Amino acid sequence: MKFLLPLFMLTTIISCTKFGKTDTAKGRVLNPVTGEGVSGVELKLLKSTAGLPGGNKAVKTATTDGDGFYEISKAGLKGYSLSCNLPAEYYPVGWFIDGELKNTNTGNVGLKKGKTLHADFYAVPYGNLQININNTSCFDTNDELKIYRSHSIPSFYDNVPNPAIYNGCVNQTGNMNKAPMGWYKYNGTVTKNGIVTPKRDSIYLNKDETKVWNINY
Structure with missing residues (x-):
């Protein structure tokens, strides 16, 4: 019997080493x-x-x-x-x-x-989302739209400039791009003729949905 224990231990060691x-x-x-x-x-x-x-x-x-x-x-x-x-x-x-x-x-x-x-x-x-930015009542080149963007995915805007700033008489038509579903929101300000006013809006995009979001100011 005294030889069985070492043999059993050796078998166990070999098994663990082989299979991990x-x-x-x-x-x-x-x-x-x-x-x-x-x-x-x-x-x-x-x-x-x-x-x-x-x-x-x-x-x-x-x-x-x-x-x-x-x-x-x-x-x-x-x-x-x-x-x-x-x-x-x-x-x-x-x-x-x-x-x-x-x-x-x-x-x-x-x-x-x-x-x-x-x-x-x-x-x-x-889904698919197109974002258009339009200064519909431009005063002069000092006009400014400054918006902080957010999404249902907290990290979505981590690698892009935030806030986004648009100066002057902007009339920008975006491309229709793939975009993850969820809430798209912004919160910021519009400055025209030295007057600052708050600006905010949101839109919800569903799976496989196509939307156009016009941000007019």
Whole structure:
């Protein structure tokens, strides 16, 4: 009997070394504007492959269910990362982990060995929006429209100038562009002939909806 314990311990060590610990990720892909899950989205567990183009190889995939939930697990000696392959008709907000938005793109998130990662991915479907800016009663070139813009997605305007400032006799027709659904709002001021007046407005864009928003001042 005294030889059985070392043999058992050796078998256990070999088994753990060969297969490693199980990494698990679970969560939901959802639209934060409505709270609805996004079904049919593919998620991948990736392992680093420094010698291959792209540096990562998919080792397992999962697809979100009808309510947007997913779970994916795999044992291994090296750590994995998780990616979300979002359909083109969705605007990628980013990974939401531990009550915090971790990134604002489709970047990968790392898993800890032998741990379960609870990670949601926020994605918002597109509509189509054209924004026109018109100074309908221009006084002179010193006229100014200054507006602070916001969206239902708090980070949406992070990478553009905010406030937006328009000087002079503006008559600007925008392009019809893809835009994530939700509330578009602005709050600011109009200055004409030295007189400053407040200016605010909002518009709601639905999924697959097409709208023209005229901002006249």
